[in-house]
Amino acid sequence: MKKKTGWLSSIGLLGLLMLLSHQNCAPSSMSEESGSPGGVTTGNPSQATSPVTIIDDSKSQAGLSFKISEVQITERTDVVPLEGICSTGQDGATFGWQLKEINSDGSSGASILSGSTTCSSGLFQVSVPATTNLGCGQRFKVSARLGFGSPAEVTVSKVCL
Numbered sequence: 001m002k003k004k005t006g007w008l009s010s011i012g013l014l015g016l017l018m019l020l021s022h023q024n025c026a027p028s029s030m031s032e033e034s035g036s037p038g039g040v041t042t043g044n045p046s047q048a049t050s051p052v053t054i055i056d057d058s059k060s061q062a063g064l065s066f067k068i069s070e071v072q073i074t075e076r077t078d079v080v081p082l083e084g085i086c087s088t089g090q091d092g093a094t095f096g097w098q099l100k101e102i103n104s105d106g107s108s109g110a111s112i113l114s115g116s117t118t119c120s121s122g123l124f125q126v127s128v129p130a131t132t133n134l135g136c137g138q139r140f141k142v143s144a145r146l147g148f149g150s151p152a153e154v155t156v157s158k159v160c161l
Contacts, residue, residue, distance in 0.1 A: 064152035136160030
């Protein structure tokens with residue numbers, strides 16, 4: 001019986017030794033280089049310091065903005081061209097826009113018109129026909145949104161002489 005336990009003990013010790021010899025206790029050099037746990041980086045995959053990256057960085061690129069925050073038009077205006085800025089990472093992306101009334105309390109009212117536009121070379125353009133029920137002395141809001149980001153907004157007011 002002693003022979004059997006000695007033989008089993010030596011096989012067990014040999015197995016444990018083999019298991020421990022293949023364990024890597026050293027810190028990962030990639031996680032040290034990237035400055036983040038496990039070497040995981042967010043953002044642009046081409047700047048990654050690790051083979052593990054988060055490719056979907058749409059939240060950081062979802063922001064849109066118009067070049068101006070308010071525009072006044074007259075009754076002779078046919079089209080209101082509104083230019084905006086988008087990220088070059090969004091080139092080719094199509095997103096929607098809406099024209100809404102602004103209520104007397106400042107809240108957004110009913111949607112009057114909507115459409116879509118495309119980001120190209122970091123810019124987008126919304127062309128609103130001024131003939132679309134834009135009453136004199138009223139204020140309107142044009143908002144454009146891509147994904148879950150904050151909308152870009154510009155206020156349009158019509159001044160009649």
